[in-house]
Amino acid sequence: MLKQHRELSMSIRRTIENNKEAGIRPSKTYQSFVAAAGGHRELNFIEKDVRNYISREVQNVSEQENAKEFGKYLLRMKEKNQNFFFELELEEDQSIKLTFWADARSRSAFEYFGDVISFDTTYNTNRYNLVCGSFVGVNHHGQSTLLGCSLMKNKEIESFKWLFQCWLRCMGRNTPKGFLTDQCASMKKALEACMPTIIHRWCIWHIMKKIPSKLNGYKGHADIEREMSQIVFNSHSKDSFDRNWNDFLLNFGLLDNKWLSGYSVYEVGEQVSSSIFNKFVVTYDSVAAEVKCQCLLFESRGILCRHALSVLSFEQVSQVSPRYILERWSKKVKR
Numbered sequence: 009m010l011k012q013h014r015e016l017s018m019s020i021r022r023t024i025e026n027n028k029e030a031g032i033r034p035s036k037t038y039q040s041f042v043a044a045a046g047g048h049r050e051l052n053f054i055e056k057d058v059r060n061y062i063s064r065e066v067q068n069v070s071e072q073e074n075a076k077e078f079g080k081y082l083l084r085m086k087e088k089n090q091n092f093f094f095e096l097e098l099e100e101d102q103s104i105k106l107t108f109w110a111d112a113r114s115r116s117a118f119e120y121f122g123d124v125i126s127f128d129t130t131y132n133t134n135r136y137n138l139v140c141g142s143f144v145g146v147n148h149h150g151q152s153t154l155l156g157c158s159l160m161k162n163k164e165i166e167s168f169k170w171l172f173q174c175w176l177r178c179m180g181r182n183t184p185k186g187f188l189t190d191q192c193a194s195m196k197k198a199l200e201a202c203m204p205t206i207i208h209r210w211c212i213w214h215i216m217k218k219i220p221s222k223l224n225g226y227k228g229h230a231d232i233e234r235e236m237s238q239i240v241f242n243s244h245s246k247d248s249f250d251r252n253w254n255d256f257l258l259n260f261g262l263l264d265n266k267w268l269s270g271y272s273v274y275e276v277g278e279q280v281s282s283s284i285f286n287k288f289v290v291t292y293d294s295v296a297a298e299v300k301c302q303c304l305l306f307e308s309r310g311i312l313c314r315h316a317l318s319v320l321s322f323e324q325v326s327q328v329s330p331r332y333i334l335e336r337w338s339k340k341v342k343r
């Protein structure tokens with residue numbers, strides 16, 4: 009095979025890297041490609057290419073070189089589009105300490121979909137031993153939209169502070185209304201320092217994910233989990249949640265479980281004038297033109313529910329207050 013015709017595709021290269029990490033010898037890796045392709049003639053590379061790739065790309069690339077390459081990549085992106093944003097901080101030994109980047113698309117998406125942000129990290133899932141973080145919003149189609157990425161050496165408070173401040177600079181210092189994270193304590197502290205006015209909530213998905221491991225020791229934990237999900241997702245007010253939750257702890261003898269104590273959900277506003285509608289309490293304040301329904305569709309999805317609209321119609325309100333028409337639903341949203 010002529011050398012110029014030989015090449016390693018992206019997926020082949022990833023497999024070589026993964027196998028190298030798992031301690032699989034290059035010859036075995038090559039044999040696995042041969043077996044998968046149905047013979048070495050079916051491959052457009054030879055065993056030597058696998059060995060060369062390992063010695064050139066996998067082994068010899070140090071953290072410092074990675075950092076250098078990554079810095080060059082960020083600069084190239086910035087050259088292509090001036091709205092590309094990045095910051096990169098190196099350790100004394102020139103390896104990556106902290107870095108954040110967001111492309112022009114993310115920055116313009118933030119203008120419309122930056123009201124509620126979910127921030128998440130994955131740790132040690134890549135071979136670079138860096139914490140990868142992502143800021144995610146929800147667009148007008150209900151899809152996740154990326155609003156910035158980061159790599160950090162650790163999950164300390166100072167690292168998160170650096171990151172959140174950097175993110176705010178990138179997004180023109182517009183603080184979102186709501187912020188969802190997992191239950192990481194240093195993330196919470198950094199958030200309080202950088203965005204003190206924000207409504208910070210723990211992500212329900214992360215909490216519910218922990219349930220099996222937290223309740224495994226209990227007899228009948230499947231019943232406990234079922235009942236817990238039922239209460240978490242079907243309580244429509246703080247009062248009813250508190251009531252249901254206390255009954256649940258009592259019924260299953262879980263009052264002494266530390267992990268299950270200390271939960272609270274949303275706050276319910278003061279009732280002004282109310283009418284029961286479809287089992288949901290809708291409160292309407294004609295002076296402030298404020299309508300609030302117990303089903304919390306507006307608070308969770310940003311769309312006024314049919315219960316609230318019925319009450320407005322009953323009250324002969326001809327114009328819905330602009331605060332209930334979010335910009336994210338308007339025609340001028342480009343993305």
Ligand SMILES: [Zn+2]
Binds near residue numbers: 302303305315316
């Ligand atoms: Zn409703």
